[in-house]
Amino acid sequence: MTDRHVDAETPAWLWRSGEMVPWNEALIHVNAVGHASAAAIFEGIRAYRSADGRSLLLFRLEDHLRRLLDSARICRLDLGHDRDELAAAVISVLRANGYRDDAYVRPWAFAKGFVKEQMVPADSLCEVVVDSWPFSSELAAPDGCRAAVSSWTRISEASMPPRVKAFSNYHNGRLAAMEARLNGHDHPILLNERHKVSEGPGACVALVRAGRVITPSLSSGVLESVTRDTVLHLLSEVMDMPVEEREVDRTELYLADEIFFMGTAWEILPITWIDGLRVGSGSPGPVAQRLREIYSQVVRGETAHYRHWLTEVPTTGDEK
Numbered sequence: 001m002t003d004r005h006v007d008a009e010t011p012a013w014l015w016r017s018g019e020m021v022p023w024n025e026a027l028i029h030v031n032a033v034g035h036a037s038a039a040a041i042f043e044g045i046r047a048y049r050s051a052d053g054r055s056l057l058l059f060r061l062e063d064h065l066r067r068l069l070d071s072a073r074i075c076r077l078d079l080g081h082d083r084d085e086l087a088a089a090v091i092s093v094l095r096a097n098g099y100r101d102d103a104y105v106r107p108w109a110f111a112k113g114f115v116k117e118q119m120v121p122a123d124s125l126c127e128v129v130v131d132s133w134p135f136s137s138e139l140a141a142p143d144g145c146r147a148a149v150s151s152w153t154r155i156s157e158a159s160m161p162p163r164v165k166a167f168s169n170y171h172n173g174r175l176a177a178m179e180a181r182l183n184g185h186d187h188p189i190l191l192n193e194r195h196k197v198s199e200g201p202g203a204c205v206a207l208v209r210a211g212r213v214i215t216p217s218l219s220s221g222v223l224e225s226v227t228r229d230t231v232l233h234l235l236s237e238v239m240d241m242p243v244e245e246r247e248v249d250r251t252e253l254y255l256a257d258e259i260f261f262m263g264t265a266w267e268i269l270p271i272t273w274i275d276g277l278r279v280g281s282g283s284p285g286p287v288a289q290r291l292r293e294i295y296s297q298v299v300r301g302e303t304a305h306y307r308h309w310l311t312e313v314p315t316t317g318d319e320k
């Protein structure tokens with residue numbers, strides 16, 4: 001394999017339907033774009049540099065790939081690769097690109113072939129792609145973010161199930177994100193069709209009130225987030241804190257001592273302002289701070305108890 005970096009942020013290789021392909025040659029015909037936008041599904045997975053610097057640690061790879069297969073099942077797409085093959089592809093992409101520091105891996109799939117009509121037949125064969133890029137952690141960042149409840153309603157199980165990680169679902173989150181930015185906030189929180197709290201455009205949400213952590217239930221119009229599941233484990237198993245998964249009212253956000261986002265990309269991100277109201281002291285609160293510390297130790301392989309969540313990819317040898 002030759003080195004074909006386009007620029008410092010662009011990897012040399014991605015994995016496409018069974019082979020390593022130079023990143024800048026992984027093109028699709030313009031005719032196929034219609035398919036890609038209708039039912040394309042994806043995953044976002046982080047690989048963290050281990051605390052000893054000797055390997056990259058893919059965080060909950062199996063769980064992300066399981067969710068990719070779940071999304072494929074709901075969308076009736078046939079990936080043509082099982083979980084083991086996809087895991088091997090993810091690892092080979094990390095190796096081929098020679099990453100030694102934190103990286104993000106994005107497997108995605110879209111119906112194969114030219115488009116004569118917009119609707120994709122059931123059980124369609126897919127192209128599967130595994131892409132990646134460098135992506136450093138923000139877990140040690142000192143500040144929280146400003147959030148606002150969006151005027152846009154979260155997509156629903158009745159039309160576009162939020163449980164599916166489909167690119168097209170992100171049109172909803174994007175509209176909300178743009179509105180939030182235009183109004184001077186960092187991120188939106190969307191309410192569902194029952195006017196209950198659902199999630200942000202790229203992360204689930206939780207609040208702390210009177211010593212309890214409360215997060216919208218999985219039927220509130222949210223993605224079945226791997227980070228949310230991780231945080232719930234850490235809260236009950238390490239921090240010994242009670243957790244409630246249930247419908248959440250908008251005004252509970254206003255009375256919360258702490259609020260935070262949780263997701264692979266945003267990790268654990270404290271919310272310090274909600275709809276112009278200060279949350280707690282206006283600085284990241286103790287629960288979110290402690291979670292960030294524990295999470296950071298877990299993803300970098302410093303906590304023996306959670307090693308089973310990590311897939312180790314050594315970085316000391318010849319990566320390719």
Ligand SMILES: Cc1ncc(COP(=O)(O)O)c(C=O)c1O
Nearest residue numbers: 202203204223225226227263264
């Ligand atoms: C809409 C949405 N909700 C929640 C999440 C968090 O999911 P996870 O923790 O599995 O990354 C994401 C992240 O991809 C997301 O896009």
